[in-house]
Amino acid sequence: MQQLIGIDLGGTKIEIAVINPSLGIVYKDRAPTPQKSYSDILNALHSLINKTISHQKLPHPKAIGIGMPGCLDPVTQLVRGSNTLVLNGQPLGKDLEQLLQCKVHLQNDANCLAVSEAVDGAAQDLQVVFAAIIGTGCGGGFAINRKAWGGKNAIAGEWGHNPLPWPSVDEINVEPCWCGQVSCQETWISGTGFANDHLRITGQTLKAEQIIDNMRAGDANAQLSFKRYVNRLARALASVMNVLDPDCIVLGGGMSNVDEIYELLPNELVRYTFTKPIATPVVKALHGDSSGVRGAAWLVGANKA
Numbered sequence: 058m059q060q061l062i063g064i065d066l067g068g069t070k071i072e073i074a075v076i077n078p079s080l081g082i083v084y085k086d087r088a089p090t091p092q093k094s095y096s097d098i099l100n101a102l103h104s105l106i107n108k109t110i111s112h113q114k115l116p117h118p119k120a121i122g123i124g125m126p127g128c129l130d131p132v133t134q135l136v137r138g139s140n141t142l143v144l145n146g147q148p149l150g151k152d153l154e155q156l157l158q159c160k161v162h163l164q165n166d167a168n169c170l171a172v173s174e175a176v177d178g179a180a181q182d183l184q185v186v187f188a189a190i191i192g193t194g195c196g197g198g199f200a201i202n203r204k205a206w207g208g209k210n211a212i213a214g215e216w217g218h219n220p221l222p223w224p225s226v227d228e229i230n231v232e233p234c235w236c237g238q239v240s241c242q243e244t245w246i247s248g249t250g251f252a253n254d255h256l257r258i259t260g261q262t263l264k265a266e267q268i269i270d271n272m273r274a275g276d277a278n279a280q281l282s283f284k285r286y287v288n289r290l291a292r293a294l295a296s297v298m299n300v301l302d303p304d305c306i307v308l309g310g311g312m313s314n315v316d317e318i319y320e321l322l323p324n325e326l327v328r329y330t331f332t333k334p335i336a337t338p339v340v341k342a343l344h345g346d347s348s349g350v351r352g353a354a355w356l357v358g359a360n361k362a
């Protein structure tokens with residue numbers, strides 16, 4: 058099988074990787090994501106791909122895969138929902154195909170995480186995999202039979218801006234999310250949401266990592282903040298369980314590296330699922346930060362370019 062090229066088009070950096078299906082990642086490079094104009098992003102992608110092809114002495118690819126926040130509108134094929142705002146409303150797939158003279162498979166980054174982990178990661182060979190990215194923001198995606206499942210409107214798994222289920226009064230009487238809704242799951246279970254909750258309750262302005270350090274050092278306030286965090290994460294994931302009952306839930310993003318989550322979450326999750334007990338594993342992404350590019354490359358493999 059030919060080597061596969063995957064790209065993770067993030068808000069701050071563009072990462073490219075060449076994957077040999079037998080050996081894994083054989084080459085990686087990155088460049089900053091231009092912020093000012095759409096054409097700058099197209100040019101940055103073009104030059105990073107050309108540099109990779111030349112460095113690795115690859116034949117001109119028949120296809121490449123790209124993972125990014127947001128998605129292509131299935132009807133108009135224009136980007137929507139990207140946090141790199143200049144991309145929204147642009148025909149990124151079509152423009153890249155013209156520029157690169159190859160097929161371009163574009164997919165939501167959380168779906169790429171799910172694919173990466175379902176192909177050869179923490180959810181290897183499981184049929185229905187839900188992946189949640191809990192980092193600066195919060196997103197989710199599905200892989201079904203090792204392929205990205207976008208859904209009819211390409212919004213499958215986008216539950217970060219669903220409201221936190223089973224809320225207390227205090228969880229409703231909060232400042233609105235940046236999206237305009239109140240008490241979105243992102244405002245509680247992202248790393249940013251965790252830090253904001255700690256600030257709201259304790260008055261301490263700390264980063265998520267510092268709160269975790271304090272929790273491990275025995276700080277009572279940090280321990281209570283983490284307990285609230287795990288309970289909210291359990292409620293958010295229970296809503297997924299009650300709708301699709303996946304074979305596995307994989308966590309990615311900065312908060313997924315907190316090992317204590319996996320000790321506490323199972324007992325919290327089962328409090329909110331409709332039936333009990335549950336057998337669904339909740340696991341950390343095996344490929345960590347590389348899951349985005351890996352999943353993007355597997356899009357090419359899955360589409361047999």
Ligand SMILES: [Zn+2]
Nearest residue numbers: 218234236241
């Ligand atoms: Zn929101």
